[in-house]
Every structure is written in C-alpha cells, then in structure tokens.
Amino acid sequence: MKASPFTAATVQKIATLAHIPITDEEAGELAHGFTTTMDVVDKLGKVDVKGVTPTSQVTGFENVFREDEIDSSRMFTQEQALANGKRTHNGFFVVDQILDE
C-alpha cells in the first residue's frame, strides 16, 4: 500500500477540505513532510489484519445514556456564550457570508 508522493496541488486540495489557508510555498514543504510521514505509516501494510475488528474505544464501553434533561447549572447566559466571540452584534455572533446572492 505504498502511498504516492504528495504534490503541492494535492496538499492544496487537502488544505481546502481542512479549511486551512496555506501559501504555495507552505504546500511544497508540507508535501515533502507528508510523504515522509506516510512512508512510516505504510509499515502497517505489512501486518495481516484479515478478519480483525477495528478498535475505536479501548475500555470496552458501549452506549452510555443519560436522561434528556436540562441541567441549568451548566447553561451559559447569552453574555457568557458571546464573551469570547471576536465579532458580535446585538447578542448574536457575526459570521462570514457563505452563500452567493
């Protein structure tokens, strides 16, 4: 499962998906680093994993439920919720427009 080397173009595509702005120069450097990293990851290709169940939770917990109740002790006031926002207006967060007219 040898990975093909990353190029600046593939890195820019990933940057768009991850919503991380990067320059073309950074893309070139990142491509080199990603290739090195994935070469190490490729060692996993040597392992026989046929029939092995993947593990995402290590202590064996399954669905943990709680009552669907409002815990008012944990609720923020509007003021608290907005306190760390860089751009707010009349008690709302201001966000960039994402839809065209």
Added chain:
Amino acid sequence: MNLHRLTLTQAIDKLKKKEISHAELYKDVHDAISEKNTELNIYLALDPEAVSKGEKLLNTPLAGVPIAVKDNFLTPGLETTASSNVLKGFMPPYESTVISRLKKSGGVVVGKTNMDAWAHGSSTETSDFGPTKNPRNPEYLPGGSSGGSAAAVAANLCIAAIGSETAGSIRQPAAWCGVVGLKPTYGRTSRYGVVAMASSTDTPGPIGKTVRDCALVFNHIAGHDPYNASTSTDPVPDLTKQLDGGVKGMKIGLCYVDHHALRGTPAADAVITAGKVFEQLGAVVEPVPVSDEVKPKHMLNPDYAIGVYTVVQRGEVSSNLARYDGVRYGGDRGAFGDEAKRRIMLGTFTLSHGYADKYYVRAQQVRSLIIQNFHELFSHYDVLISPTSPGFAQKLGASTQSPMYGELEDMLLEASSVSGLPGINVPCFRDPATNLYIGLNIMGNLWQEAKVIRAAHAYEQATDWNEWAKKS
C-alpha cells in the same frame, strides 16, 4: 527557607502541623518563579491571588498547596490557550472536572504551564509562546507535550503539577526532566474541560516529585464524571495505600531493550539495571522480545504503534480542531502553527473519501492486534517495564529536524497509549556530565494503577535517583 523544594506530602504535613505558613510556602515558590521563569519559560499565566486562596484551605486534604496546571485545562479566571495563538486571550466560561476536583480537595492553581501547542508534540518547542527549557540543563528540551508542568516540578516552581497524556505527554517530559509522571488508565480521569486532542487516548494525570505525591494527586482527581461518558464508573483505588505493597513475587516483563534503535544505549542499559533492582527486591524479571507478529511472551514491534498512533491521532485532531472556526471563540484558522496545520491536514487526508479504509480502518485494526498483544502479555506479567524515551533529552531545536520527531521520541509509549493502559515514569539514571536523566516506564493492564504504583514506589525507595524521595 527553600520551602518550594518540599514534596507535596511534606508540604501538606508541615502546613497541617503549622510548622510553616501558606505565606512562607508561596513566597518561596514565587521567589523561585521570579528567579527562573524568564529563562525557562515555564509559566504562561500566574494567579496573583493563589496564596490567599491557599490560606483558606488548610483543613482540606491537600491543605491549599500550589499546583501548576498545563494550559489545556480550562480554568475560569485564568487565560487558557493550549499554547496556541488561536486561543490567545480565551477566558474559559466553565471549569475542567480535574481542576474542580483538585480545588475541592484543597489544591490551588498557582499558574498555567507552557506546552506543545494543542499538545501536538514531544518537545514543548511547538508552543506559539516559545519553548520551555529543561531546568536540569537549559540547553536541552524538557520534552512534551506537558513540558511546562514537568519543568515546573523539576525546577521546584510548584509543589506538584497536572499534565495530560495522549501518547507520552506526561511520561516523556517527566523522564527528560527527571521527575515522576503518572498516566492513568484511559477513562480513569475526566477529559471534560480539557482542550481535546485525540479523544480516544487523551488522559489527564499528575506530575510530581515522588511516586507518593503522584498517588495522592491521582486519588483527588480520578473517578467517574457524568460530563465525560467515557469515564469509568468503577470505584477508584486509594493508591496511597498501595505504595508499600512491594514487588515480591511480581512477574515483570522487560520490553523494547532488544529493539534495534535501543540495544546498547544508555536508556536500555539503565532499564536492564532497573530490572536487576526488581529481582533483588524479589520480583521475577523476564525479557520480552520484540516481534513482528502477536505471539506469546513477545512485544509487538513499536514501528506498528508509531503508524497506528500517527493515523489515529491525526484523524482525531482533524475532527477535534474543526471546532476552531473563529466564530464563538479564538482566532481564525490561519493562526494555527505549523505542527497543528500538518496534523489537521494529514488527518483530513487519512479520513477522506477513498483513503479512510486504507489508512484509518487499517490503523484501528492494527490497534486491535496491539491490544490483543498486551492482553496476552498481562496474562503472564503483572507489569511491563521499558525505557520511557529512547534516550536523554535532546537539544533545543531538535524537534524541527523531522516531521516524525514526536512519534520517534514516544515510540516506546505509543503502543500502551493506543491501548489505554496506565503507566508511570520514575527517574532511573542521571548522567553527571550533562545532569540529564533517563526514565523508567512501568506499564500495567487496564485499571491496574495499583500494581504500577507498587512497583514504582518499591523502585524509588530502593534506588537513589530521585533527589526528593531521599529526603522523605
């Protein structure tokens, strides 16, 4: 009076007996911070009211002692940045469970410590606020990501500290700074209010001057938290009652010392010598050879754990750090440092359409094999020992040399971390020429912190490597 040099156990005892006052204790700690923090860059923020908070807590278990806290724990009233420019100025509106519990037991947050930005790294050099230097020798790195907390303990700029580990971030800086660091079982300590990195492995834990101190802090921070569904509902063992259990009759597996990267190194030699100490104390110590496949009494090649951790951690990072959109808090995504960008983007890639099966699912399958391997090993052994890090602390600047720097430094811890196992670092060698330390890593099966503590305390008592343990 040098009260900042006291262990946690000593400081509580002296405060309770009124042999010392909070004013005297905090003065010595703050004098030490004033003297050293500019050079070592350990604290990012200090609480000027810490002493008055401490004075009110004499009749609590921790008696109001000053505790250093890694800057990824949310602390209302103290800026919390996770050492990233993205969170510069962030004032948390709620408190992490570990810190609430610590305070309720009488611990006082004296300040917030530097770390690798977002805990991405093993050097504290990826901090957006400059590297922390190793108090044992300031030309060297403290390790990371809890480098500030480990350095605060080593330099006596606190009485004990809180860190967090995803794969080595408590134990590796503890090793490089020559202090004790306990990584509990995943789910033993709550992640609520800790800036998330890799949610399936993130585990808060204590960094302290002695094994006893770490056991005591563990008692006060561990346990089920309704705000973090992955915490265990099982009762928490009182680890301070396990200290004197000894290792007589214990079966101990000696791991990784035959790996090609370690054979004949000071780290391997120090741990082989530690194995002999355990034998003298009555334990049975057997070598556990490194293997390319799961087989009885063999340890799976750490190369696989590096691959698993790299894929799993980057994937969880890309998901967890998606929340930083600059709307509700923090700056925009252009403010991420280089390491965070690398990890977010690589995680995005390995989870993306067409690659998730090839990388993410396969990594989680190999993770199952690693867990199966440990399960097999713990049917033979009570605890496993290994070097914590492949070597001594590296010089400032080392982390910039390879995109895989952190993974190589933590190669001996990643297998146990992706399996959720508890482990502790205790100092097991000091190079007199550089004043740098080698750490012994003692790992136990899930929920078996008690055995880890027993072995660690027995070793600490039987040897002279820990300067604070000698005095107590």
